[in-house]
Amino acid sequence: MANMNPVPAAMEFDLARDTLRQLNLHLHRQAAAAGVREVHVRNPDGAHSVACGLDAELDVQIHGHVGYYVAGMNKHASVTVFGNAGPGAAENMMSGRVHVKGFASTAAGASAHGGLLIIDGDASLRCGISLKGGDIVVGGSVGSFSAFMAQAGRIVVCGDAEDALGDSLYEAVIYVRGKVRSLGADARFEPMTDTDRAAVKALLAAAGRSEDPADFRRVASAKSLYHWHADANQEY
Amino acid sequence: MCGIVGLLVKKPELRATLGALMVPMLTGMTERGPDSAGLAVYTAPVSRLQHKLSLYSGSNNVDWSQLLGRISKEFAQQHEIAVHGNQAVLTTSAEADSLVAWLKRHATEVAVLSVGQCIDLYKDVGAPADIARRYRFAELEGTHLIGHTRMATESAVTPAHAHPFTAGRDFCLVHNGSLSNPHLVRKHLEPLGIEFETDNDTEAACRFFEWRLREGDDLERAVERGFSQLDGFFTFLMGTDKEMLIVRDAFACKPAVVAETDDYVAIASEFRSLAHLPDIGHATLFEPKPEEIYSWQI
Numbered sequence A: 001m002a003n004m005n006p007v008p009a010a011m012e013f014d015l016a017r018d019t020l021r022q023l024n025l026h027l028h029r030q031a032a033a034a035g036v037r038e039v040h041v042r043n044p045d046g047a048h049s050v051a052c053g054l055d056a057e058l059d060v061q062i063h064g065h066v067g068y069y070v071a072g073m074n075k076h077a078s079v080t081v082f083g084n085a086g087p088g089a090a091e092n093m094m095s096g097r098v099h100v101k102g103f104a105s106t107a108a109g110a111s112a113h114g115g116l117l118i119i120d121g122d123a124s125l126r127c128g129i130s131l132k133g134g135d136i137v138v139g140g141s142v143g144s145f146s147a148f149m150a151q152a153g154r155i156v157v158c159g160d161a162e163d164a165l166g167d168s169l170y171e172a173v174i175y176v177r178g179k180v181r182s183l184g185a186d187a188r189f190e191p192m193t194d195t196d197r198a199a200v201k202a203l204l205a206a207a208g209r210s211e212d213p214a215d216f217r218r219v220a221s222a223k224s225l226y227h228w229h230a231d232a233n234q235e236y
Numbered sequence B: 001m002c003g004i005v006g007l008l009v010k011k012p013e014l015r016a017t018l019g020a021l022m023v024p025m026l027t028g029m030t031e032r033g034p035d036s037a038g039l040a041v042y043t044a045p046v047s048r049l050q051h052k053l054s055l056y057s058g059s060n061n062v063d064w065s066q067l068l069g070r071i072s073k074e075f076a077q078q079h080e081i082a083v084h085g086n087q088a089v090l091t092t093s094a095e096a097d098s099l100v101a102w103l104k105r106h107a108t109e110v111a112v113l114s115v116g117q118c119i120d121l122y123k124d125v126g127a128p129a130d131i132a133r134r135y136r137f138a139e140l141e142g143t144h145l146i147g148h149t150r151m152a153t154e155s156a157v158t159p160a161h162a163h164p165f166t167a168g169r170d171f172c173l174v175h176n177g178s179l180s181n182p183h184l185v186r187k188h189l190e191p192l193g194i195e196f197e198t199d200n201d202t203e204a205a206c207r208f209f210e211w212r213l214r215e216g217d218d219l220e221r222a223v224e225r226g227f228s229q230l231d232g233f234f235t236f237l238m239g240t241d242k243e244m245l246i247v248r249d250a251f252a253c254k255p256a257v258v259a260e261t262d263d264y265v266a267i268a269s270e271f272r273s274l275a276h277l278p279d280i281g282h283a284t285l286f287e288p289k290p291e292e293i294y295s296w297q298i
Helices: A020-034 A194-206 B012-027 B064-074 B096-106 B128-134 B182-192 B201-214 B219-229
Strands: A011-014 A038-042 A059-063 A078-081 A097-100 A116-119 A132-138 A152-157 A173-176 A187-190 A217-221 B002-009 B036-042 B051-056 B079-084 B087-092 B111-116 B119-125 B144-150 B172-179 B232-239 B243-248 B257-260 B264-268 B284-286 B294-297
Touching: A011 A020, A020 A038, A116 A194, A132 A194, A152 A194, A173 A194, B002 B012, B002 B172, B002 B232, B002 B243, B012 B036, B012 B128, B012 B144, B012 B264, B036 B128, B051 B096, B051 B119, B064 B079, B064 B087, B064 B096, B087 B119, B096 B111, B111 B119, B119 B128, B144 B172, B144 B232, B172 B201, B182 B201, B201 B219, B201 B232, B219 B243, B243 B264
Parallel strands: A011 A038, A038 A059, A059 A078, A078 A097, A097 A116, A116 A132, A132 A152, A152 A173
Antiparallel strands: A173 A217, A187 A217, B002 B144, B002 B264, B036 B119, B036 B144, B051 B087, B051 B111, B079 B087, B172 B232, B232 B243, B243 B294, B257 B264, B257 B284
């Protein structure tokens, strides 16, 4: 039997009028049930935790700048920020897609298990710290200590990287196109293989970018910290 | 956690609206600092032979006109006092150091919060919105303002521990973060005759920079020296009679956002304190990079 209910139009929340809790409750409980897939958020004005903890295939479009933890813990949803994001954007994302059109503050994509985080501008320090399987594409540059202790997943940096890139890396891989001020402990440049180039090409395409995969270098773990060396005398 | 805010207006016609623009910035940082708040405003300078002293009486019942009488009896020069509840700005042509020394000895019911030719300073415990109302921040006029909301993490919640801290003339500093070696800094400064008023870590930074300024450094050089002398986390926002300066430590743990237009430079820990500013949609927005010094002249 055909569904006789028309699909509702996109919903809109205005955080100058509606509370953040109203928005997030709606996104958590009612949006999917009501069949509304597209939700627009106006006047976020730097609010924290906008569109946090989503668990449905929603398309949330945020028109303005947001504060801490936008789209944190995201699962399935696509969240787009037409502005800048504060610290911890898409932290602990499980799946889905988060796209920051401006710049992102510290710890973007921290600990993300899955999904794709796209930052068109720069990402600040500690981008992708403790990454656990998510993918991050940064159109600009990343700050110091990015990918610190990243365990799995891939980070594509179209610009430069500041100090200590990939410090204490595990199995995550970084592809960087610009200058790297310094690598962190146990991180090293490795030759790009066809598999790496294909991975970069696919991630750039997913992020809607046109850089040439041939311009990227691979940074991965030398794995010298994987095992305890009594002789190293705590100097690495 | 604390909140810092700074605002410098670039056009003289905007000086009358400085306080009104700032109040939502300060109250926007309430969640980051509900314990106490304060603000330094830089006004047009008093005449060359005068100084301004910001005085604070806290919960002491001070008869300000009687205090003015006692000051006049001791110092023959001209004095004026503008009272805002338990705070007052004393404008005087007396020699400032002598007057401050006299106040510390003979008027212990008041604390001297700042000394200079441009700076007025207000700080107190309580919610930022209450403090803004108490001292009518919305009516303040001037070239630039440095403000702070404090969530205490390392020393007591008292008016003296509230920011901004001042030292010397027309210098103030607010801090988001915590220093790990304030006692060492203090140990270096005290033998030079530099006196401390609290056990607060931020005061050590404030007095360190002011000492360097007196030794002939400009503020940027003083801050560069600070990188090797001050250990810990910091976003420092500082004011002098001529400039506003922000710097973050190498790890940039403590946030800051700068918005700049043709009319103003506004700084806050978070964008939500900047969102109300006029023409913010066209402002250049950026986060200060670690260990990079950004300053703006009036």
